[in-house]
Amino acid sequence: MRMGSDSLVVFARLLGLAIAVVVVYWFLLFKSSFAPRKGLTKTTIHALLMVIGFILVSGEAILIHRWLPGSKKTKKAVHLLLQGVALVSAVFGMWTKFHYESGIFSNFYSLHSWMGLLSVSLFAIQWVTGFLSFWHRGEARETRSTLLPWHVFFGLYIYGLAIATAETGLLVKLTHLQTKRNLPRHCAESVVLNGVGLGLVLLCAIVIASAVLPKYQKSxxxxxxxxxxxxxxxxxxxxxxxxxxxxxxxxxxxxxxxxxxxxx
Amino acid sequence: MRMGSDSLVVFARLLGLAIAVVVVYWFLLFKSSFAPRKGLTKTTIHALLMVIGFILVSGEAILIHRWLPGSKKTKKAVHLLLQGVALVSAVFGMWTKFHYESGIFSNFYSLHSWMGLLSVSLFAIQWVTGFLSFWHRGEARETRSTLLPWHVFFGLYIYGLAIATAETGLLVKLTHLQTKRNLPRHCAESVVLNGVGLGLVLLCAIVIASAVLPKYQKSxxxxxxxxxxxxxxxxxxxxxxxxxxxxxxxxxxxxxxxxxxxxx
Structure with a gap:
């Protein structure tokens, strides 16, 4: 692993880890008068699955091409597997909202849910396309190399869209606490959740940079x-x-x- | 103008126009029991400046490189000018929020405002860097060609971030109407604003594609x-x-x- 890519991957990992720790702490362990600890509610499971299972794992899958040694086939297999985990998390994370109220789509009225549906659907299409391409090694090299830039373009776009959706989700959560539970506007809790939001924005930049910036800059x-x-x-x-x-x-x-x- | 770029630019323009019309209609002309027509309030000015003056004009500035005939210098000058208009709109749009309540930053507690501050600050830095680079034509070609990919990477990233911020803004507006004015969750108004949100998501994809996809694909x-x-x-x-x-x-x-x- 070279210097440049090394630092990008390490930075992305540390940031991802920090986000995961804060999200787990805030949603599972944090307790206060306005947000009593409720354990594994559907909202908590949704947040954990979407931020950690979907976004962080998907980011890790993108980084694979940056650092994993070995053949291209190995890299692709690990990438496919990790994106598969991310897809399952995303689908399960949406499922917690399907059953949230009466009727499957009764909970899907907000911009957050529309953006979520769009990004998970695109992600599923992208994964299936990638899966088929992986198992059709025999196809003309030219066809696959023509498809690759589109795969990367749409992949990074969907990743960015998922993060934008997470931002709206964090905002919904905070607005809900502020209006329904009288959480003050300026408080430590909102600073923490806003921090997670900005952390995701930064992570998005690093992961996309790791995919589009030169890998072997020195050489x-x-x-x-x-x-x-x-x-x-x-x-x-x-x-x-x-x-x-x-x-x-x-x-x-x-x-x-x-x-x-x-x-x- | 070639076929591919032609359709991308035309599609982006039509979509941008549709978004502008809906935003002007919704914020300026739309009147109902829960959202009485109030004319040019600070909230309305903020929305118009940010969506039309900042995001749509900035997208148009990115598209310039795709369709404007003429020398590179002309293209750069028009790009710089349009991005300047976008920057002024963004700063003025933020200014409407500075004076909204008592104290300059009293209104900057939400994730939306934090993301907005970040994207406008980055946009300003990007514009100043571009401006300086434009007037330092004498500098080594190599230096400028090294900086260019970074300019494009950060430019597109900031554009995406601005759109993600707009999504959170639309969500705040709708949540506010739903909780404070008892707007029902499933209604035509929320469908319209969600539509604007999805329109911006699509516009983001087209504008970024127009910047990164090959211009001379055929040949x-x-x-x-x-x-x-x-x-x-x-x-x-x-x-x-x-x-x-x-x-x-x-x-x-x-x-x-x-x-x-x-x-x-």
């Missing part, structure tokens, strides 16, 4: 040099041309093609 | 094939190739370049 120039040299062995390359490739190659990295570069 | 593989052939056959760099690498395509190849290297 990048060397790789490109090798590439140019190998493909041009006997030919002169003008300075302009080199610059052209150098400049462009950076952008390719934003396109997640770093691994391709390395494998060439 | 891309051909360009690269030519590049490879030409570079292996002593040919000087063709004009077409220069356009391919230098042109406005920038790093908008994002990810779609895998296939290029696989083809090598």
């Amino acid at each position: 990048h120039s060397d790789e490109v040099k090798e590439l140019i040299i190998s493909s041009h062995s006997h030919y002169a390359i003008t300075r302009k041309y080199k610059e052209c490739l150098y400049g462009d190659a950076k952008f390719f990295y934003l396109g997640f093609s770093d691994s391709v570069f390395i494998e060439l | 891309h593989s051909d360009e690269v094939k030519e590049l490879i052939i030409s570079s292996h056959s002593h040919y000087a760099i063709t004009r077409k190739y220069k356009e391919c690498l230098y042109g406005d395509a920038k790093f908008f190849y994002l990810g779609f370049s895998d296939s290029v290297f696989i083809e090598l």
Whole structure:
């Protein structure tokens, strides 16, 4: 693991861990006059499944490509497995809301629930597509490489959408406490939940950065040099041309093609 | 304008227009028992400035690179100008909240306000950096081309964050109507505001796609094939190739370049 990716992964893990600890503490253990400890209620299970089981596990699955050693197949299998865990958590997390009141969709009136339904549905489609693609290794390499950027684009978009949904969920929870239980507007509890919200916003940036930023930043120039040299062995390359490739190659990295570069 | 980018821009515009019309109608003209028409209140001005002046104008500024003909300098100048308008709207939109209650930050207790402060601050930093970079044309091309992917990454991230903040704002507005004015949970009004929320989620996807998806999708593989052939056959760099690498395509190849290297 190189320096750059190392720090990104470590930072993402520490932040994810901090968020998990605060969420578990706040929803399971925290007790006060306005929020009596109620143990594992459906609301608590919903929050834990969505933040930890769905968002944090899904983020970890995205990070897999950044740090896990081994073959591409291993990475893909672990990625698929972790995203599967995230999907099950998300579906189960939604299920706690299906049964919350009378009627399956009676609880799905808010923007939070609409955004949640959208992100979980897209996530399910994305996972099924990824699953099918994984088991169709025989398909033309070109087809799969054409699909990959779309997979990454939609994957990161759905991840961002899930986090935006979590933000609305945290806001609903706090507004509920403030209006129904007279929680004061400025208090330690709201600071903690707002902190979780900002933590998720930051985590989103780090995880997406880990997916789109260059993986082998240090050795990048060397790789490109090798590439140019190998493909041009006997030919002169003008300075302009080199610059052209150098400049462009950076952008390719934003396109997640770093691994391709390395494998060439 | 090419086919793909054409449809993306047209779709983004139509969606943006629809959102603007609904927001103006809902906040300015809509009148009912629970939401009497109050004209230009500070809340209304806040909503209009943030959704139309900040988010929609900022999205338009991102799209500029996709469709505006002319030199790079013109595009950058228009992009900078539009983002300047968005920044002024955002600051003025926040200002309506500074004066809302007693004390400048007395109104900044919610997750919505924290996310808003964060996104507007980041947006301001991003704009100032872009402004300085625009007026320092003399700087090494390499430095600017190194900064560009970061500018795009942070720009799109801040755009997404602004939209996530708008979602929490819409939710606050609806929750407020539901608890303080007894708006029923299932009603046409909440469907309209939720629709605006989902519209913004979709707009976010289209605008980001327009920034990261290849502009010359059709001809891309051909360009690269030519590049490879030409570079292996002593040919000087063709004009077409220069356009391919230098042109406005920038790093908008994002990810779609895998296939290029696989083809090598």
